[in-house]
Amino acid sequence: VADALDELLRGAAANPRVIGLAGGLPCPTLFPRRELTAAFLRALQTRDVPALQYAWPEGFPALREHIAARLARRGARVKADEIIVTSGAQQAITIAAQLVVRRGAAIGVDAETYPSALDAFRSLHLIPTTSPQTRVIYRMPAVSNPGGITMDDSQRRAALAHARFIIEDDAYGDLRFGGEPPVPLLATSRSRVLYVGTFSKTLGPGLRVGFLIVPAALHTRALRRKADDDLQTNSLSQAIVQEYLAHNDFDAFVQRLRRHYRRRAERLMAAVRRHLPAWSFQPPAGGFGLWVSADGRADEAAFLRRSIDAGVSFDPGSRFLTEGVARDQPTTLRLCFSAVPEDRIEEGARRLARAWTRLRSRAPARRARRRSGALR
Amino acid sequence: VADALDELLRGAAANPRVIGLAGGLPCPTLFPRRELTAAFLRALQTRDVPALQYAWPEGFPALREHIAARLARRGARVKADEIIVTSGAQQAITIAAQLVVRRGAAIGVDAETYPSALDAFRSLHLIPTTSPQTRVIYRMPAVSNPGGITMDDSQRRAALAHARFIIEDDAYGDLRFGGEPPVPLLATSRSRVLYVGTFSKTLGPGLRVGFLIVPAALHTRALRRKADDDLQTNSLSQAIVQEYLAHNDFDAFVQRLRRHYRRRAERLMAAVRRHLPAWSFQPPAGGFGLWVSADGRADEAAFLRRSIDAGVSFDPGSRFLTEGVARDQPTTLRLCFSAVPEDRIEEGARRLARAWTRLRSRAPARRARRRSGALR
Numbered sequence: 001v002a003d004a005l006d007e008l009l010r011g012a013a014a015n016p017r018v019i020g021l022a023g024g025l026p027c028p029t030l031f032p033r034r035e036l037t038a039a040f041l042r043a044l045q046t047r048d049v050p051a052l053q054y055a056w057p058e059g060f061p062a063l064r065e066h067i068a069a070r071l072a073r074r075g076a077r078v079k080a081d082e083i084i085v086t087s088g089a090q091q092a093i094t095i096a097a098q099l100v101v102r103r104g105a106a107i108g109v110d111a112e113t114y115p116s117a118l119d120a121f122r123s124l125h126l127i128p129t130t131s132p133q134t135r136v137i138y139r140m141p142a143v144s145n146p147g148g149i150t151m152d153d154s155q156r157r158a159a160l161a162h163a164r165f166i167i168e169d170d171a172y173g174d175l176r177f178g179g180e181p182p183v184p185l186l187a188t189s190r191s192r193v194l195y196v197g198t199f200s201k202t203l204g205p206g207l208r209v210g211f212l213i214v215p216a217a218l219h220t221r222a223l224r225r226k227a228d229d230d231l232q233t234n235s236l237s238q239a240i241v242q243e244y245l246a247h248n249d250f251d252a253f254v255q256r257l258r259r260h261y262r263r264r265a266e267r268l269m270a271a272v273r274r275h276l277p278a279w280s281f282q283p284p285a286g287g288f289g290l291w292v293s294a295d296g297r298a299d300e301a302a303f304l305r306r307s308i309d310a311g312v313s314f315d316p317g318s319r320f321l322t323e324g325v326a327r328d329q330p331t332t333l334r335l336c337f338s339a340v341p342e343d344r345i346e347e348g349a350r351r352l353a354r355a356w357t358r359l360r361s362r363a364p365a366r367r368a369r370r371r372s373g374a375l376r
Numbered sequence: 377v378a379d380a381l382d383e384l385l386r387g388a389a390a391n392p393r394v395i396g397l398a399g400g401l402p403c404p405t406l407f408p409r410r411e412l413t414a415a416f417l418r419a420l421q422t423r424d425v426p427a428l429q430y431a432w433p434e435g436f437p438a439l440r441e442h443i444a445a446r447l448a449r450r451g452a453r454v455k456a457d458e459i460i461v462t463s464g465a466q467q468a469i470t471i472a473a474q475l476v477v478r479r480g481a482a483i484g485v486d487a488e489t490y491p492s493a494l495d496a497f498r499s500l501h502l503i504p505t506t507s508p509q510t511r512v513i514y515r516m517p518a519v520s521n522p523g524g525i526t527m528d529d530s531q532r533r534a535a536l537a538h539a540r541f542i543i544e545d546d547a548y549g550d551l552r553f554g555g556e557p558p559v560p561l562l563a564t565s566r567s568r569v570l571y572v573g574t575f576s577k578t579l580g581p582g583l584r585v586g587f588l589i590v591p592a593a594l595h596t597r598a599l600r601r602k603a604d605d606d607l608q609t610n611s612l613s614q615a616i617v618q619e620y621l622a623h624n625d626f627d628a629f630v631q632r633l634r635r636h637y638r639r640r641a642e643r644l645m646a647a648v649r650r651h652l653p654a655w656s657f658q659p660p661a662g663g664f665g666l667w668v669s670a671d672g673r674a675d676e677a678a679f680l681r682r683s684i685d686a687g688v689s690f691d692p693g694s695r696f697l698t699e700g701v702a703r704d705q706p707t708t709l710r711l712c713f714s715a716v717p718e719d720r721i722e723e724g725a726r727r728l729a730r731a732w733t734r735l736r737s738r739a740p741a742r743r744a745r746r747r748s749g750a751l752r
Contacts, residue, residue: 010432028424036428040416048404052412052580056386087463087584087606094605116607123604204428206611208463228499229470230463231492234610235582 005316008304012313019348022313024145024288025339027264030257031204032244039243043236051239057227059085059211060235063242067197067211070250074180076187076195082219084212084226085233088205089171089198092212093138094120095225096194099218100136100165101126108134108163112291112332114145115319117169128322137163142181143172146291146320146334148265148284150182160189165215169196174254176286177262191215199241201288202254207237258286261338264345265290268337271349276356288338289315294331298359303331306359312351381692384680388689395724398689400521400664401715403640406633407580408624415619419612427615433603435461435587436611439618443573443587446626450556452563452571458595460588460602461609464581465547465574468588469514470496471601472570475594476512476541477502484513484539488667488708490521491695493545504698513539518557519548522667522696522710524641524660526558536565541591545572550630552662553638567591575617577664578630583613634662637714640721641666644713647725652732664714665691670707674735679707682735688727 012018043051050060058064064080071078086092093116101107103125109118111130117138121128128138139159141151151159159166166185173181186195198210210233214222226232244250265283268290272279278295300316307314317332318325335352337345388394419427426436434440440456447454462468469492477483479501485494487506493514497504504514515535517527527535535542542561549557562571574586586609590598602608620626641659644666648655654671676692683690693708694701711728713721 023430025430028429031425031428033420033425033428037417037420041413044409044413049407049409049580050582052407052409052582053404054399054401054581087610090604091606116603119600120604123600200430204425204612205430206426206428206615208606208608208610208612224495224499227492228466228496229605230467230584232584234463234584234613236580236584236613236616237610239582240612 004301005304005319008301008308009313012308015308017311018308019312019344019351020340021335021337021348021352022315023339024315024334024336026201026205026288027260027339030260032248032253035244035248036203036240039240039247042243043239046239051236053235055232055235055238057084057223057232059083059233060238060242062246063238064211066242066245071184071186074187075183078186078213082213082216084222085238086210086212086226087230087233088200088208089169089196089210090116090120091226091229092196092198092210093117093167093169094124095212095222095229096167096196096214097121097124097126097136097138098225099214099221100167100194106131106134108132108137109322110139110144111322112146112320113138113322114140114169118322130322132158132162135163136165136167138167138169139185140169140172141185142170143176143284143286145172145287146289146315147282148172148287148289148291149282150176150285156185160185160192163192165192165194167194167196171196171198172201172287173197174202175258175261175288177258177265178285179258186213194218202250202257203241203244207241208234209237209241261286261288264337264342267342267345268335268349271346272335275349275353289334289336291320291334292332294333294356296360297328297331298356300325300331303355303359307352307355310351310355312348312355314352380677381680381695384677384684385689388684391684393687394684395688395720395727396716397711397713397724397728398691399715400691400710400712402577402581402664403636403715406636408620408629411620411624412579412616415616415623418619419615422615427612429611431608431611431614433460433599433608435459435609436614436618438622439614440587442618442621447560447562450563451559454562454566454589458589458592460590460598461614462586462588462602463606463609464576464584465545465572465586466492466496467602467605468572468574468586469493469543469545470500471588471598471605472543472572472590473497473500473502473512473514474601475590475597476543476570482507482510484508484510485698486515486520487698488522488696489514489698490516490545494698506698508534508538511539512541512543514543514545515561516545516548517561518546519552519660519662521548521663522665522691523658524548524663524665524667525658526552526661532561536561536568539568541568541570543570543572547572547574548577548663549573550578551634551637551664553634553641554661555634562589570594578626578633579617579620583617585609585613585617637662637664640713640718643718643721644711644725647722648711651725651729665710665712667696667710668708670709670732672736673704673707674732676701676707679731679735683728683731686727686731688724688731690728
């Protein structure tokens with residue numbers, strides 16, 4: 001099923017007439033192209049061009065100093081030497097999981113969570129579960145995906161109380177609409193938190209620059225794992241991000257992003273309320289998407305196909321559901337407001353409502369037909 | 377021990393007074409900086425900036441078309457859709473090994489081989505062995521590392537006769553001094569060869585653009601593994617390499633590299649013959665290094681430390697030895713001619729000879745002392 005959905009989404013992404021509410025992509029017009037170009041040109045002029053050469057597995061020292069300084073401003077005191085630059089947050093998550101979860105063991109996750117983390121855990125032969133009593137848990141405390149929810153104090157306490165290790169995925173931490181992100185769990189428990197960060201949601205995912213901080217006792221193994229996987233994170237992107245951070249006010253840039261994405265989120269929420277008033281959602285505290293429940297249930301692939309025919313795409317909810325779709329659970333989906341042209345958001349919701357209404361009005365007939373088909 | 381050697385080599389690499397014959401780095405003055413800059417600028421001007429955005433796990437289509445076209449000129453007919461762009465050759469090797477070797481099973485390798493492949497295999501719980509009768513073998517048919525040797529026809533036939541799967545690492549294939557690389561094993565057996573290529577040795581390792589081609593039956597698993605590991609290879613480097621290949625004569629550039637590295641190899645061979653006439657080596661057919669055997673044996677770490685003190689570094693041979701250093705095996709080492717300033721090669725060999733001579737002349741005394749120390 002996932003492959004059929006994939007095919008539909010790939011087709012939709014390549015079709016300029018489809019309003020793209022799928023994918024979780026940052027807005028391409030917000031990439032700081034001019035500043036990144038200046039950073040590239042400086043990097044290429046550096047003697048012996050480290051941007052094009054091999055580098056050590058842990059990453060560029062000055063980049064790690066910048067990351068450490070930013071974390072310190074958020075209350076987490078980490079030395080640059082404790083940071084490993086990774087090929088995006090995804091690699092950091094996979095390395096972290098391998099360090100603390102044995103094959104065949106469970107890893108605690110939210111009921112709705114980041115699909116590529118679920119995929120990676122399963123491919124490593126770990127068992128994602130929503131059971132609260134696991135030795136290791138994976139969480140997004142600042143801004144969750146797909147919900148865009150910030151963990152409250154009691155949830156933070158519960159996480160720290162139960163688990164031996166916590167993989168803290170802070171991918172969207174910078175993009176909390178309300179302002180500064182909360183203190184990371186890392187600041188509270190250095191010896192139990194494996195912290196994952198990234199520049200993907202801000203400077204650009206194509207750069208593939210993430211980072212991982214693990215408890216001191218696990219550092220050597222993490223670094224070896226990183227080197228064995230791909231030797232090192234690409235030098236060019238590291239050099240560019242390093243030069244960018246040295247010459248630009250990254251925090252001011254991030255504040256602009258927050259305002260921009262907040263405005264888009266509000267626009268999408270208003271459009272869903274207007275065109276799909278029976279659907280429900282919790283307003284997100286940050287991030288790129290809105291996690292919504294429909295007023296009833298439909299075949300997911302059929303709904304996606306019909307929506308794409310109507311000229312709009314979305315991320316099917318089943319992807320995010322750790323335990324799969326429960327019996328009689330309403331259809332869920334993630335609607336991304338982040339990358340679509342802003343003035344198309346309203347029309348996207350209108351098309352989605354049209355597809356949903358038509359599918360629902362025909363659904364009983366189709367169900368009957370399928371049932372009779374099964375009898376033949 | 378590996379960590380102590382690492383520390384020595386890191387110190388040496390950071391010391392400008394040490395002539396660097398270690399590391400296997402390409403020559404930084406040969407990076408096509410101007411052309412890569414033009415490629416970057418074009419990529420950043422592309423609508424919606426795919427160079428900074430997320431991309432599909434298999435990689436950029438036009439880049440894969442270029443790779444397919446180059447392979448076709450070498451006799452291997454592969455569709456672009458069969459190519460997966462990876463984060464360097466290292467990731468391609470680790471994915472390939474996971475597809476065809478079970479945990480705990482053996483993988484056949486050369487007696488001297490690429491250390492990071494050995495490391496990766498071991499970290500995946502595979503067992504590298506020089507035994508000729510394994511189900512899967514890892515080979516560098518065009519240009520081996522560290523030897524720089526091209527497999528002859530009987531060796532190629534033997535590889536294809538015995539193993540069910542062959543991981544063909546063609547990292548140095550472009551850099552065969554004698555001219556065009558041989559036909560890859562991939563061309564002979566599409567259903568049994570997992571082919572690994574890279575732009576690291578030519579355009580620059582910092583870009584981290586490699587690629588993997590697997591038998592059709594394994595393609596879906598390979599792609600899933602790639603996505604689970606790090607989602608995708610970095611878009612920026614892919615866009616740059618793609619633009620570079622579209623607007624430059626890559627083959628002419630590679631021919632210049634071959635001549636350049638051949639000249640450096642000859643210079644190093646002459647210097648070793650002059651200053652260390654009792655050492656032996658086989659002239660390499662390509663690549664970045666010379667694999668040499670000393671006239672006798674010394675403690676490797678002591679020799680490396682003494683060499684660095686004398687102002688020259690090298691890659692300790694034990695790193696490359698699958699079965700470790702055999703009893704009474706002479707000291708082996710890899711001397712890289714690729715990245716050192718060319719006019720320092722001669723002096724590098726002179727310093728190495730000085731360190732070796734001094735160590736050998738003192739070796740009996742030190743051994744005696746250590747033995748008496750052990751008696752206390």
